[in-house]
Amino acid sequence: MxxxxxxxxxxxxxxxxxxxSYYTPYNRLSIDCGATNTWEDPLTNYWWRLDDEFIKSGQNILLSVTTNRLPLETLRYFPEGTKNCYNLPLEVQEKYLIRAGFYYGNYDNLSKPPTFNLEFDGNLWATVTTSLGTDPIYHEVIYITRKEYVSICITKTQQGQIPFISSLEAISIAIYDGVYRLMNNDTALYLERRTNYGANQTFPERFDTLAEYYNRFWKPEQLPNYQNPFNGIDSDFSSMAENSPPYKVLNSAIRAQNVSDSIFLPIDFHEKAPLSAYFVFYFYHVGPWPNLNNITKQIVYIDGIEKNATTVRPYEECVVVSVYPVNVTGTANVTISPAQGTTLPPTLNAMEVFTTIEVSSSKSDPRLSFCAFFYxxxxxxxxxxxxx
Structure with missing residues (x-):
């Protein structure tokens, strides 16, 4: 005995x-859903993996169309079951940017793009509404992991509609503690928009790893009512400022026409219900370079309430203004106005807007998986x- x-x-x-031995965490994971061969991304030099090591349900298919992004040319669809889940082995208690991509491409020849839900660790992430359009749909969340395996689930919500997924990425952003520093452990950040102001539509959304370590997409946007200055400096590095914005993004901006004018930006959110928003503004001087006595002093308002007053000086590092929490319902109005003593018009280089997702806590021991229990x-x- x-x-x-x-x-x-x-x-x-x-x-x-x-x-x-069953758990090998990834700091960076790129999954080409539905693919049959791994491949190296020439822009980031990271390898895209097959998805069959992270999920066992669903069926793979190769689209009959070509796109400018290889991961979108295959997908995994789920004709069986209500909920199908990927299990991603990630570091515990680290901040990750997780992005899911969807491109219907009329793969089933039915011309009926489906609508379904996307979840992470049992939390509703987004309602995915696909279309017959040629632009992919991305949903991105910043999340502090609770356990070794993060569950990403695609859930059927409409009778007769078959959910699918094209790509899935997870990138650790825990290298610097100050990245999105205002978020807390009880919430995740759902990306509403990330805009590279002043850049025209020919400017890329993605950059190499040296310029953009976190592999964020920055959507270029020029606004005709404002100046759209561009430095033309092609820097391959990211700024040392908060959140490490790429200089490729900071080298363009929108600027008010006159020193006494303001910038007005209406921001639409994904739903009309009351939400808690997280704003990040990036300010950096874009040429022509003035003398050192010229500075930009400006005040940031959201829905008429002053949130920050800042000064941007030529030849100095990017100024980052983070504002959280901001209560919004449907739309928020951002105003950047000149402050007393400014000698240059208000300027904005880039902006990120998130809303928060309340994260449920897991009561189970993450180490006791089914395989462990069986063992x-x-x-x-x-x-x-x-x-x-």
Missing amino acids: EKSILVMVLVLAVLPYQLQ VLVCLSGVVVWFG
């Missing part, structure tokens, strides 16, 4: 090391049979 107890103790002592049963069964 004593020998039996001793063996059981040894089995349980070794068990954590056995469980650890325990096998070990204990062997002990019982051995010792009778």
Whole structure:
């Protein structure tokens, strides 16, 4: 009997090391859903992996159309079951940018793009509404992981409609503690928009890893009512300012026509219900370079309420203004106005807008997966049979 107890103790002592062998966390993970071959992204030099090691349900298909992004030319669709989930092995208690991509491409020849839900760790992430258009749909969330495996689920919500997914990415952004520093452990940040102001539509949304380590997409946008200055400096590095914005983004901007004018930006949100928003503004001087006595002093208002007053000086680092929380319902109106003493018009280089998702806490031990539980049963069964 004593020998039996001793063996059981040894089995349980070794068990954590056995469980650890099943868990290999990724700091950066790119999954080409539905693909049959891995491939290296020439822009980032990271490899896109197959998805069959992260999910066992669903069917793969190759689209009959070509796009400017290879991950969108295959997809995995889910004709069976209400909920189908990917399990991503990620570092615990780290901040990740997680992005899911969807491109219908009329893969089923039915011309009926589906609508379905996207979830992470049991939390509703987004309602995905696909279309017959040629532009992909991306949903992005910034999330502090709770356990070793993050569950990304595609959930059927409409009878007769089949959900699918084209790509799935997870990038750790925990290198610098100050990245999106105002978010807390109880919420995730859902991306509403990330805009590269002053850049025209021919400017890329994606950059190489040296310029944009976090692989964020920055949508270029010029506004005809404002000046759209562009430095023309092609820097391959990111700024040392908060959130590490790429200089490729900071080198363009929108600027008010006159020193006494303001910038007005209406921001639409994905739903009309009351939401809590997180704004990030990026200010950096774009040429022509004035003398050192010329500065931009400006005040940021959201829905008429002053949120920040800042000064932007030529030849100095980017100024980043983060504002959270901001209560919004449907639309928010951003105004950037000149402050007393400014000698240059208000300017905005880039802006990110998020809304928060309340994150439910998991009560289960993340280490005790089904495989681990099965392993325990096998070990204990062997002990019982051995010792009778």
